[in-house]
Structure formats: structure tokens, C-alpha cells
Amino acid sequence: MLDSLIPRLQELTVILYAICVLLYFIDFLHQNRKANRVAFWLLLFVWILQSFSLYYYMVDTGRFPILTIFEGLYFYVWVLITLSLIINRVMKVDFIVFFTNIIGFMILVIHTFTPDQIGSTVRAEQLVSELLLIHITTAILSYGAFSLSFVSSILYLIQYNLLKQKKWGKRLWRIADLQKLEQFSYILNMIGVPILMIGIILGVRWAYIKLPIVPWYDPKVIGSIIVVMIYCIYIYFRIKKGMTGKSLALLNIAAFLILLINFFLIGNISSFHIWL
Incomplete structure (x- = not known):
């Protein structure tokens, strides 16, 4: 059941991430603090969904999922979101968070809509x-x-x-x-x-x-x-x-x-x- 649920969660993550970036963009244009706060909590939820997907993939494959470019891109986005959440709370530099998540969103879209990666995953198992x-x-x-x-x-x-x-x-x-x-x-x-x-x-x-x-x-x-x-x-x-x-x-x-x-x-x- 989880095998069919994970792709849906990834698609939901893309949608929520898009809304998050949009809210940060509204804040960028109009200095809307409410939009900024909602974007932060939405970004935190996106991070939780990504962390769950990474954990599930790690349990399913028995390894840390970074051995293919397909897996590496997802981990890269997770790193960017993690760093942006830390910066948001520690340094309070909103625009760094906004532009960082533009990069993260583009990479996540590339990852989500990449063709089937079965071949590269099989190859990755040989490289463990x-x-x-x-x-x-x-x-x-x-x-x-x-x-x-x-x-x-x-x-x-x-x-x-x-x-x-x-x-x-x-x-x-x-x-x-x-x-x-x-x-x-x-x-x-x-x-x-x-x-x-x-x-x-x-x-x-x-x-x-x-x-x-x-x-x-x-x-x-x-x-x-x-x-x-x-x-x-x-x-x-x-x-x-x-x-x-x-x-x-x-x-x-x-x-x-x-x-x-x-x-x-x-x-x-x-x-x-x-x-x-």
C-alpha cells in the first residue's frame, strides 16, 4: 500500500512546495508577514513529507538513497529545505530563504517528473x-x-x-x-x-x-x-x-x-x- 502512496505523497509535496514558494513571492513583493509565516509552516510540512519519503525509501532499499542522480536530487532538495528552515529561524533573512527555495522547487520538479528510474536503481544496488x-x-x-x-x-x-x-x-x-x-x-x-x-x-x-x-x-x-x-x-x-x-x-x-x-x-x- 505504501508503494502506491509514496508517489502520491511526492506529488502532494510538489503542490505544497509550489504554494509555499508562491507565498514567499507574495511576501517578497508586498512585505506580507502573514504570507511569510504561512509559507514557513508550509515549508516545515514539506520537509516532514520529504523526510518521511527518504526514511521509507531507506527502509525499503536497505541503504541511504543517494546512489543515483534521481536519488541525489531528492536529497539535495531536502538539504536545501533543511538549511533554509534553519536560516529562517536563526538568521531571519527571509529573502535568502525565498531564493533558496526557488532553486529547491525547480530541482524537486525535475526529480518528480523524471522518467522511470528502475534501471539506475538496479545499477545503484551494485555500487553499494x-x-x-x-x-x-x-x-x-x-x-x-x-x-x-x-x-x-x-x-x-x-x-x-x-x-x-x-x-x-x-x-x-x-x-x-x-x-x-x-x-x-x-x-x-x-x-x-x-x-x-x-x-x-x-x-x-x-x-x-x-x-x-x-x-x-x-x-x-x-x-x-x-x-x-x-x-x-x-x-x-x-x-x-x-x-x-x-x-x-x-x-x-x-x-x-x-x-x-x-x-x-x-x-x-x-x-x-x-x-x-
Whole structure:
């Protein structure tokens, strides 16, 4: 019975998530605090539904469900929602929550309406390994940190343009100040980079154990290394060169877009890296 119920719950989750994002959008446009509060509690309910689905899938498969891109996307959305709920309660930065959940909603729609994943699930069963699970989990957690950092940079540019054009208003004051947004973005990248590096190291170790030859020239391997290098360049410019402001925000946005290309496009043409 639960097997037939889970797909319906996922569809309900998409609908509720869409309403949640719509309410956050209303709050964004009209500073409607009631819409913001309802959106928060609705988002919390979406998180509960997602957590239940993840738990059920984990019990059903006997493993943590992240070994395929289909599963990884769902876990990625769960991470984004979890982080946005924490930010909503701890930091009270509503617009970061709004833009983060736009990303989360788009990813959830892609996940929900992806064609049948039976083939990839069967393949995933052949890849079960604690080392691989940790590798993928750390990678997705780093993606969550980079996503929030990206949102902070987007808000930085919005705030920067509002200040430059001298458009004073409630929206200006509801976005965190430029220094706070830049610092938040930097801290998230400082967290994300070592987590991603750990994930890559674990992935290389897994490849040495499980594969006859480590495919160093695989597009996904090269793409992941490039992503780490770009974020390291961001940190270098921030610390050693003292880069701040709009240029740093644009560099961070470019880094995240390259990460997305590596995740969605390059991952699909990889010869062996079929999951994330």
C-alpha cells in the first residue's frame, strides 16, 4: 500500500512546495508577514513529507538513497529545505530563504517528473559501499552550502543595485546589508570547499578499490577538480588579494554556474560516474 502512496505523497509535496514558494513571492513583493509565516509552516510540512519519503525509501532499499542522480536530487532538495528552515529561524533573512527555495522547487520538479528510474536503481544496488555513500553525501552537502552562498551573492547584487540607484524602501531594509551578505557567502564557501574536497578524496579512494583503472581523464573527474579550483580561487582572492564587493559576488555566481554544468551536463557524458 505504501508503494502506491509514496508517489502520491511526492506529488502532494510538489503542490505544497509550489504554494509555499508562491507565498514567499507574495511576501517578497508586498512585505506580507502573514504570507511569510504561512509559507514557513508550509515549508516545515514539506520537509516532514520529504523526510518521511527518504526514511521509507531507506527502509525499503536497505541503504541511504543517494546512489543515483534521481536519488541525489531528492536529497539535495531536502538539504536545501533543511538549511533554509534553519536560516529562517536563526538568521531571519527571509529573502535568502525565498531564493533558496526557488532553486529547491525547480530541482524537486525535475526529480518528480523524471522518467522511470528502475534501471539506475538496479545499477545503484551494485555500487553499494559505505565509502561511496559518504563520498556522495559530502558532495551533496557541499552543494547545499554553495547553493546558499550563490543566493547570498545574488541578493548582494540586488542590494548593491538598489543602493546605487538610491531606491530606498522596505525591500531594501529586508535584504541583509552588503557586508553581512558577503561575509555569509564567504563563510559558506569556506565550509563547502573542504567538504567537497573530502568528498572527492573519498571518491578517488573508492575508485582505486573498485575500478581496475582510475579514469582520471573522465569529464566528471576533470569537472569536479575545476569546480574545487574555482572556489579555491574565490577564497584566495578574498583572503590574499582583498577582493570584495560586486566583483567577488560575480565570481561566486560564475563558480556556482560551473558547478551546475558539472552536475547536470558533464555528469551525463561521464563514462563511469553515472550517479553524481
